[in-house]
Amino acid sequence: MRTKDDQKKEALFEATIKLVNEIGFAASSVSKIAKEANVSSSTLYVFFTNKEDLLVSTYVEIKMDLSRAMLERFDDSLPIRDILKNAWFSMFDYISLKPHYFQFMEQFANSPYSDLVDREALEKHFVPLIEALQRGIDEKIIKNVDQNLLAAFLFHPLTRLANPRLCHGWELNQADLETAFGMAWDAIRL
Amino acid sequence: MRTKDDQKKEALFEATIKLVNEIGFAASSVSKIAKEANVSSSTLYVFFTNKEDLLVSTYVEIKMDLSRAMLERFDDSLPIRDILKNAWFSMFDYISLKPHYFQFMEQFANSPYSDLVDREALEKHFVPLIEALQRGIDEKIIKNVDQNLLAAFLFHPLTRLANPRLCHGWELNQADLETAFGMAWDAIRL
Amino acid sequence: MRTKDDQKKEALFEATIKLVNEIGFAASSVSKIAKEANVSSSTLYVFFTNKEDLLVSTYVEIKMDLSRAMLERFDDSLPIRDILKNAWFSMFDYISLKPHYFQFMEQFANSPYSDLVDREALEKHFVPLIEALQRGIDEKIIKNVDQNLLAAFLFHPLTRLANPRLCHGWELNQADLETAFGMAWDAIRL
Amino acid sequence: MRTKDDQKKEALFEATIKLVNEIGFAASSVSKIAKEANVSSSTLYVFFTNKEDLLVSTYVEIKMDLSRAMLERFDDSLPIRDILKNAWFSMFDYISLKPHYFQFMEQFANSPYSDLVDREALEKHFVPLIEALQRGIDEKIIKNVDQNLLAAFLFHPLTRLANPRLCHGWELNQADLETAFGMAWDAIRL
DNA sequence: GATGAATGAGTGTTCATTCAT
DNA sequence: CATGAATGAACACTCATTCAT
Numbered sequence: 001m002r003t004k005d006d007q008k009k010e011a012l013f014e015a016t017i018k019l020v021n022e023i024g025f026a027a028s029s030v031s032k033i034a035k036e037a038n039v040s041s042s043t044l045y046v047f048f049t050n051k052e053d054l055l056v057s058t059y060v061e062i063k064m065d066l067s068r069a070m071l072e073r074f075d076d077s078l079p080i081r082d083i084l085k086n087a088w089f090s091m092f093d094y095i096s097l098k099p100h101y102f103q104f105m106e107q108f109a110n111s112p113y114s115d116l117v118d119r120e121a122l123e124k125h126f127v128p129l130i131e132a133l134q135r136g137i138d139e140k141i142i143k144n145v146d147q148n149l150l151a152a153f154l155f156h157p158l159t160r161l162a163n164p165r166l167c168h169g170w171e172l173n174q175a176d177l178e179t180a181f182g183m184a185w186d187a188i189r190l
Numbered sequence: 191m192r193t194k195d196d197q198k199k200e201a202l203f204e205a206t207i208k209l210v211n212e213i214g215f216a217a218s219s220v221s222k223i224a225k226e227a228n229v230s231s232s233t234l235y236v237f238f239t240n241k242e243d244l245l246v247s248t249y250v251e252i253k254m255d256l257s258r259a260m261l262e263r264f265d266d267s268l269p270i271r272d273i274l275k276n277a278w279f280s281m282f283d284y285i286s287l288k289p290h291y292f293q294f295m296e297q298f299a300n301s302p303y304s305d306l307v308d309r310e311a312l313e314k315h316f317v318p319l320i321e322a323l324q325r326g327i328d329e330k331i332i333k334n335v336d337q338n339l340l341a342a343f344l345f346h347p348l349t350r351l352a353n354p355r356l357c358h359g360w361e362l363n364q365a366d367l368e369t370a371f372g373m374a375w376d377a378i379r380l
Numbered sequence: 381m382r383t384k385d386d387q388k389k390e391a392l393f394e395a396t397i398k399l400v401n402e403i404g405f406a407a408s409s410v411s412k413i414a415k416e417a418n419v420s421s422s423t424l425y426v427f428f429t430n431k432e433d434l435l436v437s438t439y440v441e442i443k444m445d446l447s448r449a450m451l452e453r454f455d456d457s458l459p460i461r462d463i464l465k466n467a468w469f470s471m472f473d474y475i476s477l478k479p480h481y482f483q484f485m486e487q488f489a490n491s492p493y494s495d496l497v498d499r500e501a502l503e504k505h506f507v508p509l510i511e512a513l514q515r516g517i518d519e520k521i522i523k524n525v526d527q528n529l530l531a532a533f534l535f536h537p538l539t540r541l542a543n544p545r546l547c548h549g550w551e552l553n554q555a556d557l558e559t560a561f562g563m564a565w566d567a568i569r570l
Numbered sequence: 571m572r573t574k575d576d577q578k579k580e581a582l583f584e585a586t587i588k589l590v591n592e593i594g595f596a597a598s599s600v601s602k603i604a605k606e607a608n609v610s611s612s613t614l615y616v617f618f619t620n621k622e623d624l625l626v627s628t629y630v631e632i633k634m635d636l637s638r639a640m641l642e643r644f645d646d647s648l649p650i651r652d653i654l655k656n657a658w659f660s661m662f663d664y665i666s667l668k669p670h671y672f673q674f675m676e677q678f679a680n681s682p683y684s685d686l687v688d689r690e691a692l693e694k695h696f697v698p699l700i701e702a703l704q705r706g707i708d709e710k711i712i713k714n715v716d717q718n719l720l721a722a723f724l725f726h727p728l729t730r731l732a733n734p735r736l737c738h739g740w741e742l743n744q745a746d747l748e749t750a751f752g753m754a755w756d757a758i759r760l
Numbered sequence: 761g762a763t764g765a766a767t768g769a770g771t772g773t774t775c776a777t778t779c780a781t
Numbered sequence: 782c783a784t785g786a787a788t789g790a791a792c793a794c795t796c797a798t799t800c801a802t
Contacts, residue, residue, distance in 0.1 A: 002765045002801045024302040026216040030793055040767045042795080051793065110300040112214040114355055145369055148351065148360050153373050156350040157342035165304055170338050179335055183343050187377035195782085220776055230784045232778085241776065382780045382786040404682040406595040410772055420788045422774080431772065490680045492594040494735055525749055528740050532727035533753050540726040541718065545684055550718050559715055563723050567757035575761085600797055610763045612799085621797065763802090771795065779787075 009047045011037040016058045017104045025055070025111060056116050059108045062101045067125035069094040074128055080136040081185060084154065087129055088181050091155065092172070095162040106163060142188050153187035199237050201227040206248045207294045215245070215301060246306050249298045252291045257315035259284040264318055270326040271375060274344065277319055278371050281345065282362070285352040296353060332378050343377035389427045391417040396438045397484045405435070405491060436496050439488045442481045447505035449474040454508055460516040461565060464534065467509055468561050471535065472552070475542040486543060522568050533567035579617050581607040586628045587674045595625070595681060626686050629678045632671045637695035639664040644698055650706040651755060654724065657699055658751050661725065662742070665732040676733060712758050723757035 015036035019028040030051050034041035048054040073086045095102045108114060133150050136142030142150065161172045161180060172180065205226035209218040220241050224231035238244040263276045285292045298304060323340050326332030332340065351362045351370060362370065395416035399408040410431050414421035428434040453466045475482045488494060513530050516522030522530065541552045541560060552560065585606035589598040600621050604611035618624040643656045665672045678684060693700075703720050706712030712720065731742045731750060742750065 002763095004765065008766095022302065024215065026214075029791075031791085041793090042767055042769095043765080045794070046765065046767095107300045110297045110353075110355060112212065119358065143369075143373065145373075146360065146366065148357050149347075149366065149370055149373065152347035152350045152357075152370075153343065153377060157339075157346050157377075160342045160346040161338065163300075165300060167338050167342075168309065170336065176336065176339065179333075180339060180342075183333065183335075183339065183377040187343060187347075187373040198783095219774075221774085231776085232784050232786095233782080235777075236782070382784095384786065388787095402682065404595065409770075411770085421772085422788050422790095423786080425773070426786065426788095487680045490677045490733075490735060492592065499738065523749075523753065525753075526740065526746065528731065528737050529727075529746065529750060529753065532730045532737075532750075533723065533757060536727050536730040537719075537722035537757075540722045543680075545680060547718050547722075548689065550716065556716065556719065559713075560719060560722075563713065563715075563719065563757040567723060567727075567753040578762095599795075601795085611797085612763050612765095613761080615798075616761065764800105765802100766800080767796105767798090769796080771793100773792080773794105775789100775791070777788090779785105781784090781786100 004046075008037070008039050008043065011039060012044060012047060012054065013058050013061055016054060017062070017100055020055075020107060021100050021103050025107070025113070030054075052113070052116065055108070055113055059105065059113070059117060060122065062105050063122055064125060065098075065101065066091070066094055066105070067122075070126075071128055076128075076132075080132060080139070080141050081189075083132045084129075084136075084185070085181055088154070088158065088184065089177070091158060092162065092177060095158075099162075099164070102159075102162065103165065106159065106165075140190060143190055150188050154184050157184060195237075198227070198229055198233065201229065202234060202237060202244065203248050203251055206244060207252075207290055210245075210297065211290050211293050215297070215303070220244075242303070242306065245298070245303055249295065249303070249307060250312065252295050253312055254315060255288075255291065256281070256284055256295070257312075260316075261318055266318075266322075270322060270329070270331050271379075273322045274319075274326075274375070275371055278344070278348065278374065279367070281348060282352065282367060285348075289352075289354070292349075292352065293355065296349065296355075330380060333380055340378050344374050347374060384426075388417070388419050388423065391419060392424060392427060392434065393438050393441055396434060397442070397480050400435075400487060401480050401483050405487070405493070410434075432493070432496065435488065435493055439485065439493070439497060440502065442485050443502055444505060445478075445481065446471070446474055446485070450506075451508055456508075456512075460512060460519070460521050461569075463512045464509075464516075464565070465561055468534070468538065468564065469557070471538060472542065472557060475538075479542070479544070482539075482542065483545065486539065486545075520570060523570055530568050534564050537564060575617075578607070578609055578613065581609060582614060582617060582624065583628050583631055586624060587632075587670055590625075590677065591670050591673050595677070595683070600624075622683070622686065625678070625683055629675065629683070629687060630692065632675050633692055634695060635668075635671070636661070636664055636675070637692075640696075641698055646698075646702075650702060650709070650711050651759075653702045654699075654706075654755070655751055658724070658728065658754065659747070661728060662732065662747060665728075669732075669734070672729075672732065673735065676729065676735075710760060713760050720758050724754050727754060 012033065015033045016028070019033055019036055023032075030044060031041045033054070034044050037044075044054065048057060070087045070090045073090055074083065075086070076083070078086070130147060133142060133147060133154075137144050158180070160166050161176075164171075202223065205223045206218070209223055209226055220234060221231045223244070224234050227234075234244065238247060260277045260280045263280055264273065265276070266273070268276070320337060323332060323337060323344075327334050348370070350356050351366075354361075392413065395413045396408070399413055399416055403412075410424060411421045413434070414424050417424075424434065428437060450467045450470045453470055455463065455466070458466070510527060513522060513527060513534075517524050538560070540546050541556075544551075582603065585603045586598070589603055589606055600614060601611045603624070604614050607614075614624065618627060640657045640660045643660055644653065645656070646653070648656070700717060703712060703717060703724075707714050728750070730736050731746075734741075
């Protein structure tokens, strides 16, 4: 028998991300995605059980890629602020480097497809950050509020600022970046 | 008085919002929307030139509804903080009252359909808020940074906190609300 | 609005019968049937909810056509033997006149599709014959056995003799016909 | 001794019969059949040149199995009636024992696939019965009519009575069986 | 000999839209 | 104004079959 070609799976991920960004979920048909990936549409079904599986797998792939990037420079011995700043800048770098990955993620998360994801499994990949925030609370450095509130002010503004769909005609540069993190920190620090 | 036609148009808006939230853009076909609105799918074309027009019109309708709600209690004579707080709480009230409107908005804004909207025209409806922020900057109450940055920390966290798709299993209550606005204010104030 | 075209439904019935006879259920695709009927395959779905519905409806249509034919000359005042002979010859005439209708019926009845038919509703159309047989039993003219046994010897041999698929290279002619009915009568009479 | 290959071929026959009975020719795909037989679908092509070949071979296999069963107790020295009765009851036993084999046969024989079978070759396996009938004619015991007529009244009613698809909710038992053969004999005897 | 990978052609069905009334 | 009828194009997906190992 032939051996499975991992390049094809990768090409399908890329094609999915590209097309969904350009024309949306509705218009991104299986055949268009397959054509973009230079693969027969029936071959797609060798790698994914159906369209839904392809989309969800693509999302999970990206999300785990992001968690890897954000935790690469993670160093528990640093002060809380520096830990968060490192993660924050890593996230920005990731978005800058792979803006289409990020945009797909945002579109997916706001669609009904997101209900199909095993969220708990994904969240585990971000545990070190959650623990750092908790340590900040315990050490009276960070406001004693729900993790959702902290995340909403620490990371969510960044997703908006980096999203060309939401901040049209304006781009976050390195100078703004320092300011922006300062604002995020002001929001959550005691 | 509402004419028969307006009722049908209204029903189509409602059906669109409901279906897109439940099953997404991809699966929300014209015929399903028409059936949900108890209208023939041919009749839909009396009110909208095509499916795209229906979706964009629905979005614009909601966005203007939101701007009306946020500016209802607007009072230029109040201190900046109170002006923003009023708008902030009005927005929260709107989302709480019409969560499906809000969810449609988020899904739409993150999709390629959003490129079809005349953004400048829409932004005009939020001018008083933008001016208030600028006044805050001039009066050295608010950080002198780009409006996009201010919006990202003032309003964007709220959209996340109120979005059940993003904050699953957690709901913003009135007590958290005060805290949340405090964090938003800490982020943008000097 | 346009008015529904009954000719199209009729054409679809004919096309279904023709194709299923020629190439079987497996190869008779919706698109082939539609093309044979000179109708768009989407139009087919205006008349039938799906392929299954088309096939079952075609079967029911034929079966009722057959019952009409068999009971046309039905006359309760005749002797039992003549009543049955009339029905028998009517059935033969029907098969001779519309052999492809009959062949479709046989193929359908032997396929799993037949499970989808409301058999009780169909059987009602043959009640007069069943009653005649019962009268024959009561009058001690016909063997006192189950209706299924009577039908199996009275009508089933005819379906075989008239089926070119089962009796290849041999055809039932008018002379044989008299003989054949005689054999059927011998089987069931006391 | 049965080799490994023969087991696979046998498994493919069984899987074909099972699936075709349950879901029909149309839905019985090569891959489903292969999966049911616990064999790769490519392996199927080692034993059969294509799907058609598989189906026809399965039919021929069954038909020859049936002929073997019907002639097992064949004894030329018995009276005609006993010869036929033995064959008749053997056929009933076969159907009772392997109802799914029989049902496949009926479905196949009524489909266009049956055109692909070498009928003459198959008929040879039933020659003793045909000769017995002819002897009956010569000895003025059986009606002097075409063999097709005799077969239609002797064996065909049995196929109907034993077919659950045609005689739903009614089953032929041993008591009916004697009656039934009596009717068959009445039909063909002089 | 046996099989998983791969695919072009085809499946049944729904789509957005137009047409006739 | 409103709608059921009608359809070409596209949909997600499966097919029978071949290929490389």
